[in-house]
Amino acid sequence: xxxxxxxxxxxxxxxxxxxxxxxxxxxxxxxxxxxxxxxxxxxxxxxxxxxxxxxxxxxxxxxxxxxxxxxxxxxxxxxxxxxxxxxxxxxxxxxxxxxxxxxxxxxxxxxxxxxxxxxxxxxxxxxxxxxxxxxxxxxxxxxxxxxxxxxxxxxxxxxxxxxxxxxxxxxxxxxxxxxxxxxxxxxxxxxxxxxxxxxxxxxxxxxxxxxxxxxxxxxxxxxxxxxxxxxxxxxxxxxxxxxxxxxxx
Amino acid sequence: xxxxxxxxxxxxxxxxxxxxxxxxxxxxxxxxxxxxxxxxxxxxxxxxxxxxxxxxxxxxxxxxxxxxxxxxxxxxxxxxxxxxxxxxxxxxxxxxxxxxxxxxxxxxxxxxxxxxxxxxxxxxxxxxxxxxxxxxxxxxxxxxxxxxxxxxxxxxxxxxxxxxxxxxxxxxxxxxxxxxxxxxxxxxxxxxxxxxxxxxxxxxxxxxxxxxxxxxxxxxxxxxxxxxxxxxxxxxxxxxxxxxxxxxx
DNA sequence: ATAATTTTTGCATGATTTTGCGGCTTTTAC
DNA sequence: GTAAAAGCCGCAAAATCATGCAAAAATTAT
Numbered sequence: 001x002x003x004x005x006x007x008x009x010x011x012x013x014x015x016x017x018x019x020x021x022x023x024x025x026x027x028x029x030x031x032x033x034x035x036x037x038x039x040x041x042x043x044x045x046x047x048x049x050x051x052x053x054x055x056x057x058x059x060x061x062x063x064x065x066x067x068x069x070x071x072x073x074x075x076x077x078x079x080x081x082x083x084x085x086x087x088x089x090x091x092x093x094x095x096x097x098x099x100x101x102x103x104x105x106x107x108x109x110x111x112x113x114x115x116x117x118x119x120x121x122x123x124x125x126x127x128x129x130x131x132x133x134x135x136x137x138x139x140x141x142x143x144x145x146x147x148x149x150x151x152x153x154x155x156x157x158x159x160x161x162x163x164x165x166x167x168x169x170x171x172x173x174x175x176x177x178x179x180x181x182x183x184x185x186x187x188x189x190x191x192x193x194x195x196x197x198x199x200x201x202x203x204x205x206x207x208x209x210x211x212x213x214x215x216x217x218x219x220x221x222x223x224x225x226x227x228x229x230x231x232x233x234x235x236x237x238x239x240x241x242x243x244x245x246x247x248x249x
Numbered sequence: 250x251x252x253x254x255x256x257x258x259x260x261x262x263x264x265x266x267x268x269x270x271x272x273x274x275x276x277x278x279x280x281x282x283x284x285x286x287x288x289x290x291x292x293x294x295x296x297x298x299x300x301x302x303x304x305x306x307x308x309x310x311x312x313x314x315x316x317x318x319x320x321x322x323x324x325x326x327x328x329x330x331x332x333x334x335x336x337x338x339x340x341x342x343x344x345x346x347x348x349x350x351x352x353x354x355x356x357x358x359x360x361x362x363x364x365x366x367x368x369x370x371x372x373x374x375x376x377x378x379x380x381x382x383x384x385x386x387x388x389x390x391x392x393x394x395x396x397x398x399x400x401x402x403x404x405x406x407x408x409x410x411x412x413x414x415x416x417x418x419x420x421x422x423x424x425x426x427x428x429x430x431x432x433x434x435x436x437x438x439x440x441x442x443x444x445x446x447x448x449x450x451x452x453x454x455x456x457x458x459x460x461x462x463x464x465x466x467x468x469x470x471x472x473x474x475x476x477x478x479x480x481x482x483x484x485x486x487x488x489x490x491x492x493x494x495x496x497x498x
Numbered sequence: 499a500t501a502a503t504t505t506t507t508g509c510a511t512g513a514t515t516t517t518g519c520g521g522c523t524t525t526t527a528c
Numbered sequence: 529g530t531a532a533a534a535g536c537c538g539c540a541a542a543a544t545c546a547t548g549c550a551a552a553a554a555t556t557a558t
Contacts, residue, residue, distance in 0.1 A: 499558100500557100500558085501556100501557085501558080502555100502556080502557075502558090503554100503555080503556070503557085504553105504554080504555070504556085505552105505553080505554070505555080506551105506552080506553065506554080507550105507551085507552070507553080508549105508550095508551080508552090509548105509549090509550090509551100510547100510548090510549090511546100511547085511548090512545105512546090512547090513544105513545080513546075513547095514543105514544080514545065514546090515542105515543080515544070515545080516541105516542085516543070516544085517540100517541085517542080517543090518539105518540095518541085518542100519538105519539085519540090519541105520537105520538095520539090521536105521537090521538095522535100522536085522537085522538105523534105523535080523536075523537095524533105524534080524535070524536085525532105525533080525534070525535080526531105526532085526533070526534085527530100527531090527532080527533085528529100528530085528531085528532095
């Protein structure tokens with residue numbers, strides 16, 4: 001097999017899966033791991049892919065852990081995103097946090113719907129910029145390496161000067177008793193500020209995350225106006241939330 | 250068998266299978282490997298196929314996927330990025346604008362180099378977040394849909410509160426007489442603020458962009474401390490810039 | 499037709515590239 | 529912290545390549 005063939009195969013795999021392991025490549029190509037390593041090194045030098053520990057990834061910006069998110073969760077998130085988009089209307093000014101669910105929402109916004117969206121999430125911002133009618137304002141600040149999410153005083157401060165129609169909070173853990181919780185202190189500071197800045201608070205959550213509690217608390221359930229899940233609004237799993245004054249969809 | 254016939258056979262094989270091995274050709278043509286080698290060499294000189302180690306491939310083999318921009322510019326940008334990275338040192342606080350050249354710089358920063366980087370560019374920020382030792386602060390504001398770049402009063406205002414070691418300006422057009430120019434009014438506001446916020450201004454420019462002028466002016470050459478191109482610092486194309494008090498690398 | 503000339507081909511030789519392996523360092527995970 | 533995995537470096541074997549040269553083949557001239 002020619003070196004060119006190998007490298008093309010590697011590139012194809014990378015583009016297809018966004019991420020490949022050197023071991024798998026060495027396996028399916030029947031060459032030593034060193035050879036694959038050298039190939040990847042070469043391709044990386046030409047900027048055809050990005051070399052990472054143990055493998056390689058594509059250069060696209062949407063290559064964040066795409067593989068480990070199971071398809072099963074993905075379909076739920078799409079269902080949630082559909083419901084969420086139905087809440088939006090022309091000319092609104094909204095806030096969107098980060099997370100994969102909010103990314104799905106961004107992808108699903110109709111191309112002709114004019115909105116103004118504030119967000120501290122790089123991924124969401126990137127996705128929203130594909131929509132010509134959406135004005136995107138990034139809430140700048142120190143970026144978290146893993147979440148690609150801006151946190152810190154600057155963000156909170158900017159938010160304190162806003163009064164928007166709606167805020168859509170994506171990630172987070174939800175429990176009827178303990179409310180909305182997170183595992184990152186800095187993130188809850190931002191989310192609290194987002195809630196304060198919005199007239200309405202919409203929470204998106206796949207049912208798997210319901211009834212789970214993390215270290216830090218963002219807010220009580222009383223602060224939430226709408227809860228969006230992939231479930232039917234009458235599902236018994238949601239019973240715990242019915243005592244509160246919120247809309248289930 | 251005539252030479253012409255052989256070469257036609259070789260070309261047919263290449264077009265059919267996208268790749269051939271010299272050994273196979275020598276085998277099926279019943280000629281020595283050297284003859285085949287010579288044939289392939291000749292065909293490669295006429296650009297009929299691409300010669301690779303051990304065989305030949307058709308031209309469209311590797312690049313069915315469109316690389317953004319031409320490879321020719323890409324290599325220049327990589328050269329510039331290499332020089333630029335050599336200007337960086339541990340612990341510095343810097344500003345980076347957007348553009349593909351600055352992206353290359355971000356990609357080339359060593360994994361272990363600790364920096365603090367402010368940027369209004371989504372792409373640059375995204376790339377910098379791959380580096381664990383780099384603290385990334387996004388300068389938030391209204392995002393331009395095409396450039397994925399934050400502009401507006403918020404950005405300028407944030408910049409006015411900064412005093413950083415160096416600012417690295419990527420895109421833009423450069424001319425010895427007219428200085429640094431842009432085609433977007435909002436962008437030059439940001440770039441001017443970046444220059445004001447930095448002790449040193451570094452300009453990156455591929456030689457193709459030298460001596461070209463756009464509508465709006467960011468600054469004079471006198472404001473520039475270092476000019477990085479892919480050329481040798483002694484290249485005569487840079488002569489026009491020598492009268493100014495700047496470093497050419 | 500035959501000799502002279504040019505082109506092509508095959509082979510030997512040494513240079514270059516590619517590849518896998520072992521030892522050793524770095525990174526990651528627990 | 530420590531163990532395991534991954535990466536890096538240098539080396540040597542194998543494969544491929546370039547070059548020179550002489551024989552074979554084809555072309556041309558006489």
